[in-house]
Structures are given as structure tokens and as C-alpha cells.
Amino acid sequence: MALMSIEEARPAPGQGRGAPLFSLGFRPFYLLAAAFAALAVPLWIAAQAGLGLPARIDMLWHMHEMVFGFALAVVVGFLYTAGYNWTKLWTPRGPALAAIAGVWLAGRVAMLAAPPVVAALVDAAFLPVAAYPLYSVFKRAGNRRNMFLVGLLGLLTLANLCFHAAALGYISLDPLRPVHFAILLVVVIETVIGGRVIPMFTRNGAPGTQPVQNERRDKWALALTVLAGLAWAAGLPAPLTASLALFAAVGQAVRLIGWQPWRTWRNPLLWILHVSYAWIPFGFLLLALAQYGVVSGSAALHVLTVGALAGLVMGMITRTALGHTGRPLKAGRAECWMFALVQAAVVLRFCAAVLPAWRTAGLALATVCWSAAFLTYLAVYVPYLSAARADGREG
Secondary structure (H helix, E strand, O other), X not given: OHHHHHHHOXXXXXXXXXXXXXXOOHHHXXXXXXXXXXXXXXXXXXXXXXXXXXXXXXXXXXXXXXXXXXXXXXXXXXXXXXXXXXXXXXXXXXXXXXXXXXXXXHHHHHHHHOOHHHHHHHHHHHHHHHHHHHHXXXXXXXXXXXOHHHHHHHHHHHHHHXXXXXXXXXXXXXXXXXXXXXXXXXHHHHHHHHHHHHHHHHHHHOOOOOOOOOHHHHHHHHHHHHHHHHHHHXXXXXXXXXXXXXXXXXXXXXXXXXXXXXXXXXXXXXXXXXXXXXXXXXXXXXXXXXXXXXXXXXXXXXXXXXXXXXXXXXXXXXXXXXXXXXXXXXXXXXXXXXXXXXXXXXXXXXXXXXXXXXXXXXXXXXXXXXXXXXXXXXXXXXXXXXXXXXXXXXX
């Protein structure tokens, strides 16, 4: 239940530890993730256009960095923030948090400029360094319910190591396979966390709603999602993968319908979560169709990443940042623009994938919308996240 009220946590009054930017995990990691997102995608598009950028900015770099760079920065920032609320024990803050954020930043620089082996070692260090303090907090608090999240971070570490080993030629494996597995793990995190918080947020923020949460149905949806994702990541036969993906799409769609998304349109902080979650069942439907060449695998992949992942990220890094900086949970004009731009980016990216004649224009427009969304976030939230809480409390 504690997870469901992450944005409402109220740390006790106090002086904190040093700079406000490092007083709780969401602050540095949300800012770093947003800045990296705004920069990395235009960099990748510029490299594709042949603008003379380093050769290492290729497809593998793009896929790796958007998952193991951008997405995991948000995941770690969220878990550090939620971890305090779940346990009432402080997750890393002050110099320790600054050091962990520094390891993440070093990984991004290394992936651009360091020799490949050095880049692999520096990049692979982040997840173990970030996961251990979370494990320690959960262990001290006896919080077994959320310990599986540390396990997922461990699996993501393994996927990252496999990616680097494959990219360096140490193992005979397509480097895309570990990235696909990592995307599956992120979808699992979205499914679990979304199932806990979205119905509660909806019930509290949209008067008159009664979101339905069915434990048995949710377990089936999660199991089918995991099986379909594993089949896709492992490259299993098309009929099996397509069938599992179709069942997962249905399970996720039924789950979302039970949360009554049509009743949230008046509240942007709610509809962004529902609309973004809806890309998960659509993404698995596309995965099923991709097995038979009806659509490209790229279309399915970008719906799950740009649509579900980035959309949910934008919804949560605004909501939790507002709540944890002591501000009202209310979306202004800037937040509405951020949400609309991210949704426009996924629609345009999908069109670029399914309409070859429109690919160049679609990619360019999607990139503009994507970067504009995260630059807007930085313009609005840098002052929030780098200053003390408006209510004078810690965190």
C-alpha cells in the first residue's frame, strides 16, 4: 500500500544533507534522464543523416542508451524515492547519491568516448552500484514484498553484461537480444508498478470512478506479458511468439479497461498514465503482427518504448516531482504540452515505421516532439528539483 502513495510521502522536517539536488533520488536522476533524452535522440538522428558524428553512434548505441541510460536513470530515481516511502529508511542522498549519479554520467560519457572495453566496464558498474543500497534498505526494513525489484535490477545487469560481451565479440549472440530482454523487464516493471498506482491515482483524482483491480486477472496479464516477451527476445518460432503476444495484448487491454480510462480526460496527470499504458497492449498486438511481416518489428519496439515507456516516464517524473517538492498535484499548461508532445512523438515514430515513404519526415518530426517534451520538462522542473521543498520538509 505504501507504493500507492509515493507522491504523497511527507518526510519529516529537518535540514537535510547538503544541496537540495541530492536530498532524494528522484531529483538528480529525473534531471539527468530528461537532459539525456533531449540530447541523445537528436544525436542519433544526426548520425543517421551522415553529419560526421563518431561511428560508434550507431543503432546499437541508440538502443542501448535509451534503455540502459535513459530508462534506468528514471527507474533508479523512482525506486530510491519510493524506497524511502515504503521503508521509512533513507535511500542514498547527499554525497552518496551524487556519487551514484556520477557513475551513471560516467557511463554515458564512456559509451561515447572511451575505448569499447573501458566503456563496457564503466557502463556496467552503474546498476550494481545503484541496486545494492536499495537491497540494503529493503533488508534492514524487512520489506520482502518489494525485494523482487532488486532482482529485476539484477536481471537488467545481466542483460547489460550480455550486450557488452556480444558487442565486443566475446560471446556468439546478437547484441539486440539482451536489449530486447531488457525492454521486456522494463515492461514488467511498468506492469507491476502501473497496476499498483494507476487505479489508486484514478480513484483519488477522478471523483466517481471505481477502478476494478482483479488479482487473478492481473497475474494472468503479467504472466502472459512475460511469456510473450521472452518468446520475442529469444527469437522463438513465429506462431508461438505471435500467439503469446496476442494473448498478452488482450490481457493488458482488459486490465486497462477495468481502470476506467475514459473517466480521466479532465485530469492530465491521470490521462497521461492511462494513454501511455494503452501502448502496452497495442505494442504486443504489433509484436504478434510482426511475426508474420504485417508490420515491422521496429514499429512494435517503438510503441513499447516511445509510447509506453516514455509516456509513463513523463507522467511519473512530473507527478512525483510535484508531490515530493511540496507542490500541488496539478498539471499546468507546460505539463499538458509535455504530455501531448510525447504522445505526438510516438504516433509520428509509428507512422515512420509503417509508412516507408514518410520515414524521413516522420523521424524528424518525432525527434522534434520528443526533444521539445523533455526540454520543456527541464525548463519547468530544474528550479523545482534543485531547490528545497516548498513546504520546508526534507526530501
